Amino acid sequence: MMYFLIIILIFVIFVIFNHLNHRVRRLEKEISELRKEFNGSTARKIKGINENETAEAVQHQGQDQELSAAPSGVLLPQDLPHPPQNDRLRIIAEFLKQNALTITGIFTLVLGIGYFVKYAIDRNWLGETARAAIGFVAGAALITVSHFLRKNYSVFSSIVTGGGVAVFYFTATIGFREYHLFSQNTAFSVICLITLVSLSLSYYYKSETLIIFSLSGGFLAPLMISTGESNYLFLFTYITVLNIGMLAIAFLKSWKSVGWIAFFFTSIYLLFWTVEKTEISGVYFYLAGYLIFYLFALQHYFKKEILTSSDILMLVLVNFTSITGLVYIFNTLQYGPVIIFPAGFALVNLGLLFREYSRKNFGVPYSVFTGIAAGLMTVAFALQFQAHLITSIWAIEATLLLFIWKKTGHAIFRSCFYALFPLVIIAQIISWAAYTNAGHLAILFNPVFLTSFITMVTTFVNLILLRKHTGNDKGAYLFEKIFTVISGLIIYLAFLFEMVYHIASKPQTVIFSMAMLFSICYVFLLLILRKKLKLDTLPEKPLLYLFLILIIINTSTAGTGLVSDYFIEKIPSAYYMAYLFYSIPFVYTLVKILPALDFFSTRVSYWLVATAAVTAVSFETYHLYAIFNAPDSDLIKTGRHFSMLYLPVIWAIAASIFIYKGLRTHKKEYSRAGFSLLALMILKLYAYDVWEMDNVSRIIAFIILGIILLFSSLIFQRLKKIISNIVDNKNEHSHEKPGE
16 A cells, blocks of 8 residues: 555656646747847847947047047946955855755655655565665666756756765665675775765766765765774875865866865864874874865966965965964974974965065965965964964964955955954963963063963054054944953063062062052053054043052052061062152153143043042151151051151141142142042041040141141132232223223
8 A cells, every 4th residue: 555655646746747847848948939039129129229320430439549548547347346246155045045945855855765764674674785775776866867957957956966965875874884784894985986976976067066965975974984993094095085086176167165165074084183192194184184275275376366265264274273283293292393384384385475576466465475474484483482382373363364354355354353363362361371380480481471472462463453444434443442452451461470470479468569560550651652552542541540540559558568568577678669660650640641631621530630649648658657667666556656647747738739739720620629638637637636646746736737727728818819810900901902
């Protein structure tokens, strides 16, 4: 009954297909006849129009000659830039959309054949040999049907042929794994034969779609017949032969997809082998793959003297993935020197660069070969000083992608940079973690800092390249601002971690004070060099806010900690002298930088400057007072005595200066800061200090404070009177002018 239903179903499908095919051919014939009639009538009309326009053409002949003699700078239509080619992803999506039914149908048919064979096996209808034979017959039937359909339905035929090839692969795999019909060598030979036949059909049919099926099956073949035993030498010999065949087809047909598929599978196989079982023989296969895929990437360059975006991306990936694998093998097996690989690859690119230079061609290929050669030489330099491999290669590769984007304008390289740069940051953080368990490292010339140095240089170059290409793109400008901040943090952390590592044996107060001093100087240098380096995206006002906050933290915590350690004779006074170097950038900022900038546009700016100045003066006075009294007194008593007796005086003087500056410059915020400081000082005096002083100190404090307050009030009244007189004089002159 089952056989009868299947026969009826096949017969019905054949009748329907035959009927539809007959109707389609009849429609094609009618369309062909209509097209001929349309072309004939159109030709007659064009001929009549040409005869009418002959006279006009003769009259305008002189004008045409003048136009033909136009200067070479005039752009003719053929000289205008051609519209960009369609995006390859969009083409693939369109292909899948138009052929979704065909792909689904062939996939369903393959599954149906498989389920039918399984059903037959479960019912014991077929022996093991017959089961495999059904698979091969079904695959051959699909390929035969597609052969007769190829003229009128080329895409449909290619997909059906690919389905037949897939049936072949699955049948051979199941025959080896499940039924043990073949030995491993026989199964591998059968799969190689299938691959060879499918590649030949692809070339014969001129079908890029079919070759994708064939090549993918060829690379998956080792997995299909694998028994778990690692015979990598045989595996990569086979893959190399397969890649050579791919290269030949790519040069004959200019199919880019085959090269990318081969590169993808080859890279995965090589990576797995390199990590699982590192052997020196892997070097030969890496070099063979480098040569094959480099030639693949340069096929358009040798044929047409051009490099497309996919060619350039392949060049970059081939260079840096090959170097990563080769250097890893040499480092693991302790061979050397490892720089022979990046230096050798650099020489290859320098040879191509010299070829472009000798021809005076300074276009895209010249820029690409220059960038790759420079990147490889930088990698060689980094590896010579034992910098971390992955971090250095990724950082240089990211910069190279950005450089190529600048020279070619292809957005794909910028997108690759956006994807790779976060990985560079993660790799750099992992490299910094090596400080925690590192032994004795030389100052600056050690693997960790050299890796950081490579990252710093590349990020700085990236910043320059991004700045030159931002334009009016708001998204790119936002990314540049974020990238600028990240670049600044990378440079800052690189030097900070190096410094902290080498002073790790010092007391915590010394480490903290040196870190704060470095932070203040770093932000100060950014403020000084911002315009010279044209770092316009680096926010100026937030930098100043950060600088002033660091000053407040530094004077209130770092300096006090050093004085405390000096008091107990834990550190010498030289550390405190080094700590005082922060005052140089602080004073310079107050005197030179702040007046030249539009910093005081908000109230917060006035109050932050006032707070930083008062905090620095108050704590430094206390530090000096404590140091001079260190041998003969207790630090707690010294601090309490200073807070009650001298601090109110300092605050009163500072408040008077703020009030005076506010009146002199007509900036009310300074006056408000001064009066607020006076109020705080008086509150502190009457709420706390008075009850802690002895009688003599209380008398002295009140007398000095009273004199200062009266003097400040006198100055305030005098300035108020002067300002009032100036205003009155201006009003008198303004009234006299109309009468004159």
